[in-house]
Amino acid sequence: MKQIYVNCSNGADCESILSALYDLYDNKIEFLNEINNFKIGDIRISFNDRKINNNVFKCINKDKIDNVNKEKKSNDSSNEEDFSLDSLYAYEVGYDDYLKERATINNNVTNENNEKSDSEIMDFPLDGLYAYEVGYDDYLKERNKYQKKEQDVKHEQNNDFPVDSLCAFEIGYDDYLKEIIKNHEKEHEHNSILLNEINNIIDKTNLDFNIKEDIKNIFSILTLAMAKVQGIDVSEVHFHKDKIFYDITYVCGVAYLINKLNVKKVISSFISVSNMSNNADSSYYIANEILKGIPVHVKENTKNLTPLAAAIIKYYSDEFIKDLSIVYNNIGYGVGESEDILVEVFIGDYNNQLIPEDKVISLLVDLSDMNTNEIDFVFERLLQSGVLDVYTIPIHKKNGYSSLMEVILNPEDEESIVKEIFKYTKAFDIRRKEYDRYVLDKKVENIYTKYGMVRFNIAKGFGVNKVEPEIEDLKEIAKRENITLDEIDFK
Known part of the structure; x- marks a missing residue:
């Protein structure tokens, strides 16, 4: 059976964990075809090598991720930064100064990106702030004429308040800004998704059921921590679409690779976290909320796990070890979004190391003064309680013959089974042993x-x-x- 040891003492994010696992996986083309076929938000991923201190680390190739979305974002960004779209600026600086500033901006726009002439840019219907000089009512009349002429049905139907920014002329700039804020909040909700929508996206992938459940559980851990830190209900936690599509794709990749690598046990290094600083953002508190119950080192100037990386490590790790001796077959090296986030993943095989894979508890009980029917009933109750095995051994005591019952159980069931034994037997004491166990x-x-x-x-x-x-x-x-x-x- 295979085990992996994740060394995240230098911090970790989802990208670095995925890159390290990808570095371990032999059939890289198969993985890329599989993960990119999911088309989660049209995300496409690839990997390349990054040299850091003369060592080569795998990293996600940001330059080739989601080119379509990147172009769309670039266009949106340029529009948002364009001075002319912030037309209400004219209301504060004065219309004449506004026109001068916009003319300066327009002169800097190349013919390739803006084929319109200055006269076209200054066309009345496109220059809504002209209403400031001619009057809002006259402006609306002129604009309606233009819309009918151009058959601009879409603009007519989409006459939402923030689009018709000249309404500020009538209601006042302060009230206009309040309406703008309300609209931004609505737009934020439109650009975000909830946990149940994330689960629906995961369900639509062609991953195996158990892998899908792993991914859902990881996002559930993250959402619970976010709700706790933000002081809201889990159902109110929003994820921004632009980022969450990447995160879903990355977590799908991590879950897929752990399954394909046939990993049966995950061991993690102790987690290093920085002590709280005045400029700590919400991700610091969310990650710490996730890491509750996990051994951590609190250090100065250390790189933290991101919340999503913390959720992955918490979900998959069976054990956290400060120092580990391991015979490994291969190592995967991954670098995160920042070059100072480095993750190593060691992979080894239990069978080659002859390391016992788990522990069991043995409870020994003297069944003196109990007849066969009573012992059969005890067996029945214990087997129903989930013990791994139960049997009797004949023993010779000074007062004659008796039976010694041995019960094999998992450590987590010990307390409940001890209560069952005392309840259904005549024993006054129970002897206990702990065994390491080799398991096929x-x-x-x-x-x-x-x-x-x-x-x-x-x-x-x-x-x-x-x-x-x-x-x-x-x-x-x-x-x-x-x-x-x-x-x-x-x-």
């Missing part, structure tokens, strides 16, 4: 045979491959075919 990689598969569908237990690891039919299915076959268990032959 086990799964159950339904296989069609000449007897019909039969469940088989398949176990691999440590150089062996075991296939055994489920005993309950064998019993059913024996009853149905009127044969013994030994006579069942799947050949």
Whole structure:
């Protein structure tokens, strides 16, 4: 079984974790085809090498991500920064000064980007602030004539208040600004999505069900922390569309690669977090909220995990270790959005190291003065409570023979099982042992045979491959075919 060790002592973001895992994965073309076929917000990702201190790290190629969206954003940005679109500026500086400033801006625009002549730019219907001089009513009349002439139906229907900015002339600039703020809030809601919408996006991918659930759980961890820090309900947490589409794509990539790498256990380094500073932003508090219950080092001038990286590490990590000895087969190196965010991922195989993979608890109970029927009832109750195994061992005591019951269970079930044993037995004490346990990689598969569908237990690891039919299915076959268990032959 494979394990990975994630060294995020130099901080981590989603990009650096994904890049390090990508560096480990052999079939890189398959991964890129799969992840880019999701078309989440038309995001496309690729990777390249970045040299830092003479070492090569994988990083997401920002120059080739979502070129269509980048062009759209660039156009939007240029429009927002264009002086002429901030027409209400004229109301404060004066119309004549406004025209001079706009003329200066227009002179700087190349013919390639703006083929209109100065006379076209100064056309009455496009120059709404002309109303400041001619009067708002006369302006509206002229504009209506122009709209009918140009059949500008779209503009006529979309006569929302902020679009008709000259309304400020009638209601006053302060009231106009209040309306603008309200509209910006509405626009913010339009440009954001909620957790349930993120889950819908994830459901539409062709990922396996268990991978989708991993991704949803990661965003659920993030959303809960954001709600706590912002003091709002989870249902009110908004994610900005421009950023969340990238984040969803990155987390899908992380979950996909962990599954494809056949990782059974994730071990993380202790997390380093900086002490609170006066300029800490909301992401600092959200990440700290996520990291509750995880071992951390509080240091000066250290690079924190981003909230999404913290959610990934918290969800996948089975253990946090300060110092780890590991025999690894490969290392993945990833750099984040900032060059000082570096993540290493070591991958190794348990089977090659002969490291016990988990722990179990053994409870020993003396069943003196209990008859067979009472012991059978205890067995039944314990098995229903989820113990891994229970059996009796005959023992010879000074007063005669008795039975010693051994119960094998997972550590997290210990408290409840101890209560069950005291409740259903006559024991006054329970002895306890803790064992390390080697475990084969086990799964159950339904296989069609000449007897019909039969469940088989398949176990691999440590150089062996075991296939055994489920005993309950064998019993059913024996009853149905009127044969013994030994006579069942799947050949």
